Amino acid sequence: MLQHTLLAAALTAAMMSPLASAQAIQWRVVAGEDGRVVANHLPAGTSRLFGDVLVGDAGGDLLGMRVSTPESAAGYWARHQGNWTRYTQANVTGALGPGRTGAEAGHVFLTVPTGGSGASPDGQRYFLARAGEPGNTASASYGQWRWDTSRNIEIARTLTDGILGPGLGANWVFPNSTSFASSIGMRNGQALLDGNVTSPTGASSHLIARHVPGEGNKPCLRSGATDALLAPGLVAGDSFNSSWLSSDLSVSSAGRVYGRFSATGSRAGIWEVCNGAPRAIAVDDETGARGPAIGVATAMFSSDIRTPHPGRGNTFSFFAYYRLAEGATSRFGLFWHDGVSNRPLAINDEAGTYGPHWENATWRTFDDASLSTAGDFAAFSAGVTTSDGGNPNGLWRVRTGGSPELVALIGLTGSYGPEPGRTWQSFGATAVLPTGEIIVEAVTDPSDQYGIWVLAPGQAPRRIFDLSVPIAVPTATGTVEAAVTSANLPNGGATFNRGIDTWIGADGTITFSPTVSTFGRVVLTGKASDRIFLGTFEP
Numbered sequence: 001m002l003q004h005t006l007l008a009a010a011l012t013a014a015m016m017s018p019l020a021s022a023q024a025i026q027w028r029v030v031a032g033e034d035g036r037v038v039a040n041h042l043p044a045g046t047s048r049l050f051g052d053v054l055v056g057d058a059g060g061d062l063l064g065m066r067v068s069t070p071e072s073a074a075g076y077w078a079r080h081q082g083n084w085t086r087y088t089q090a091n092v093t094g095a096l097g098p099g100r101t102g103a104e105a106g107h108v109f110l111t112v113p114t115g116g117s118g119a120s121p122d123g124q125r126y127f128l129a130r131a132g133e134p135g136n137t138a139s140a141s142y143g144q145w146r147w148d149t150s151r152n153i154e155i156a157r158t159l160t161d162g163i164l165g166p167g168l169g170a171n172w173v174f175p176n177s178t179s180f181a182s183s184i185g186m187r188n189g190q191a192l193l194d195g196n197v198t199s200p201t202g203a204s205s206h207l208i209a210r211h212v213p214g215e216g217n218k219p220c221l222r223s224g225a226t227d228a229l230l231a232p233g234l235v236a237g238d239s240f241n242s243s244w245l246s247s248d249l250s251v252s253s254a255g256r257v258y259g260r261f262s263a264t265g266s267r268a269g270i271w272e273v274c275n276g277a278p279r280a281i282a283v284d285d286e287t288g289a290r291g292p293a294i295g296v297a298t299a300m301f302s303s304d305i306r307t308p309h310p311g312r313g314n315t316f317s318f319f320a321y322y323r324l325a326e327g328a329t330s331r332f333g334l335f336w337h338d339g340v341s342n343r344p345l346a347i348n349d350e351a352g353t354y355g356p357h358w359e360n361a362t363w364r365t366f367d368d369a370s371l372s373t374a375g376d377f378a379a380f381s382a383g384v385t386t387s388d389g390g391n392p393n394g395l396w397r398v399r400t401g402g403s404p405e406l407v408a409l410i411g412l413t414g415s416y417g418p419e420p421g422r423t424w425q426s427f428g429a430t431a432v433l434p435t436g437e438i439i440v441e442a443v444t445d446p447s448d449q450y451g452i453w454v455l456a457p458g459q460a461p462r463r464i465f466d467l468s469v470p471i472a473v474p475t476a477t478g479t480v481e482a483a484v485t486s487a488n489l490p491n492g493g494a495t496f497n498r499g500i501d502t503w504i505g506a507d508g509t510i511t512f513s514p515t516v517s518t519f520g521r522v523v524l525t526g527k528a529s530d531r532i533f534l535g536t537f538e539p
Contacts, residue, residue, distance in 0.1 A: 002428035002441055002450060002488055025464050025530075029473050030063065031084065031523040038474040039523075040083040043073050052076075053513050053523055056119030057253070057496035059505020063525060064117055064125065076117045078125055080149055087125060087147040088112050091134060098131040098145065099152045107131050110140050113178055117147075118501045120185030121253065124148050126155075128178070141176055144183045144193065144211075155211045156181055156193055163216040166207055171200035182246045184499045186255055189213040192274065192499075194246050197222070206242035208249070208259070210274040220257070220274040229277050232263040239264050240278075251499030252310035253506065260307050269301065270308050270318060270337075282320065282335070282342050291322075293341040294349065298325040301342075309373040310497055311400060314339045317378045319368040322347075332366060334380065336400050345378060346396070346404050356396070358406045360387045370427075372493035374506060375434030376400045379407075380493070381427055395427060397438060397457070407438060407455050418444050418453065418461045431494030431504045435531045439504060441489045450487065452510070454528055464528055473519055480518070487514035504528070 031039035035046040042048065049069040056062025063079040067086075075088040075096065089096035091108045100107045110130045117127035125147040131154075132140030143164070144156040157164035158176040166172050174180045174195055181195025191211040198204055206223040222230045223242035232238050241262045248260040256275065262268040269283030269290070283290045284301045291300045299322060306319040316337050321330045333347030333354070344354045348362050355362060361384035370381040376399050383393040394409040394416065409416035410424045417423050425448070428441035438455040451466035470481040489512055495502045504510050508529035513521045 002426065002443055002491075024462065025526045025528060027465070027471055027524055027526040029471060029522045029524055030079070031065065032473065032519050033521045034519040036475045036477075037519055037522060038476060041086075042067070042077070042084050043070055044476065046070050048073065050513075050521075050523070052114060052116045053511060054116055054118075054501040055503065055505045055509055055511035055525070056121065056123070056501050057499055057505055058119075058121035059496070059507035059509035059527075061509075062119045062123060062501075062505065063511050063523070064119060064501070065523065066114060066117070075112065076125070076127060076147075078117075078119065078123075078147070080123070087152065088117075088127065088129065095151050097152065098129065098143070098154060100131065100154065106133065108134050110137060116501065118183070118185045118499075120187055120189075120191075122187050124185060124189060126183045126185040126191055128182070130178070142174075142178060142180055144181055144191070146185070146189060146191065148189065153189075153213075155183075155191060155213075156195075156217060165217065166195070166197045167209055167217040167219050168197065168207070168222070173198050175204070183211075184249070184251045186210075186251060186499070190255070192249065192251055192257055193217060194249060206240075206244065208257075208273055210257070218274070221261075221271075221278050232261070232267070232271065232278060232280060234263060234267055234280060234283065235265065238267070248307050250308050250310050250316070250497075252314075252316070252497075253499075254310075254313060256310065256314060258308040258310065258316055260305060268303070269305050270316075281337055282318065285326075289341060291342065292320070292335060293343045294322070294347065296324050299323065300326065302330040306368050307498075308337075309371055309378070309493075311336075311373050311378070312375050315400065317345060317371065317373050317400070319366060319371065333363070334366065334371070334378065334398075336378070338400070343401075345398050345400070346380070346382070353403055355404070356382070356384045356406060357404055358384070358394075358409075359390075361385060364391055369492040370395075370430055372430055372432045372438075373497045374432050377432045377434065377436045379430060379432035379438045381430070395430065395438065395440065395455070397432065397436060397455075399436065408440070408442075408461070418442070418463075422446070422449075428491055429489035429494065429503060430492070431496070433508050433529055433531075434506065435529060437508070437529050437531065439494075439508065439510070439528050452489075452528075456531075464526075471514075471516060471522075471524065473516065473522065482516040482518055485515050485517055487512070 050065045052066040061079045112129045142158045145152045158174040184192040193209045197207045208220045209217040223240045250258045271278045302321045302323045308316040310316045334345040336345045347354045364385045365383040367381040395407045396404045398404045425443040431439045436457045454462045473482045511525040
């Protein structure tokens with residue numbers, strides 16, 4: 001997050017700058033806090049307060065947000081067929097309510113907590129809510145719902161062992177709390193559920209399940225379970241610990257589920273789940289197929305294998321500590337699981353094949369939070385040490401099976417700078433697309449200028465957004481040019497490759513909420529890439 005605000009004097013100077021011609025993509029304002037901003041189907045003429053502005057992991061027009069005020073419009077909204085469509089509302093039945101039937105047909109949403117409502121690649125939405133009889137919180141239950149673009153369908157519920165329960169058998173239930181489970185939307189109405197469960201004896205454990213419409217919730221793994229269908233399978237009788245977070249999980253565009261877990265016996269690593277029994281792919285303290293394939297038979301992952309970032313098909317990339325032999329010093333690097341083995345992408349190897357490929361430098365540090373993957377590409381920020389003792393930081397791209405390529409270097413002019421006479425000062429949000437293009441939020445010098453850039457293979461950096469260029473705001477009386485006064489994106493690598501909605505989708509659609517003069521915050525969207533790529537966001 002590179003929060004950047006443009007002061008009046010700086011704005012005047014920037015408006016005279018030749019950089020104003022740098023924006024080459026078509027930005028659209030699709031909503032705004034000011035009631036004068038046209039936003040199809042949102043109340044006009046009254047101020048609005050919104051949050052949780054996200055674009056679906058597939059990109060396109062899969063935009064969503066939560067409206068807080070006016071109260072008459074409060075709830076989650078999504079772009080559907082070119083218009084804003086509300087799909088949740090408190091204290092009503094019908095299409096905006098929980099959709100319960102029979103004796104529960106009168107149930108309403110009592111609360112719909114904040115935190116975002118994720119979109120699956122086919123446009124369906126998933127969210128947490130609490131529902132029950134109007135005004136009766138004592139008997140209300142929490143649940144997870146799916147909006148199928150016309151109605152809300154409950155997919156998981158607390159305090160039941162039926163089809164909406166965890167699927168573990170009689171008297172196994174989700175506890176009745178707002179944090180009972182989170183969800184990641186998948187295609188065809190399926191969802192990944194990550195939650196807590198209570199056993200018939202009252203014991204608590206952690207569960208991952210896959211929701212399948214018409215079949216219910218299918219357990220994939222459970223902490224403490226030794227059943228082979230739910231356990232790590234490293235040694236007989238082992239079980240998963242309960243310490244994983246939702247941020248340790250990834251769902252690929254092909255629907256494969258990977259996670260970073262720990263197990264009894266002080267073991268840890270990455271497993272594929274929800275595709276039969278849990279399958280270990282990369283684990284610590286083990287040589288061979290589940291260790292690092294760096295050409296050293298005694299090499300093993302030593303500790304702290306990081307979150308998997310899916311790529312094409314059954315591949316993913318991840319950072320991890322490794323060592324060349326048991327007892328040797330641990331090293332840190334980037335690896336790629338190619339479907340069979342865990343191959344290096346960026347490490348300090350003897351031959352330099354996976355090194356920085358710049359000025360005989362070696363890797364000094366990696367920013368694992370910056371990792372972004374898509375298709376056959378990964379991008380990350382890192383620091384290096386040069387042969388003369390320098391320690392610059394930069395941004396790298398690597399194609400799976402290849403070697404790292406330096407893309408941008410902080411503080412230095414020349415071929416790795418943004419443009420002649422300017423240098424990179426800092427990087428914020430980053431995303432690599434399946435085309436290999438990197439979208440990066442950055443501040444450049446001189447003059448401390450904020451912008452969003454496209455770094456395409458074989459091309460000079462291209463600025464697509466900066467504070468010097470006004471944007472067109474649609475109003476009821478016509479389009480008004482408004483200056484951007486502040487903007488920021490969330491720090492780190494984009495998460496669309498992991499099935500998690502964020503500021504950018506796999507097709508390069510960017511959506512965020514800058515502040516503009518006169519109108520306040522707006523929802524701004526545009527496509528950063530016009531390149532065509534096939535087979536990279538898989539059905």
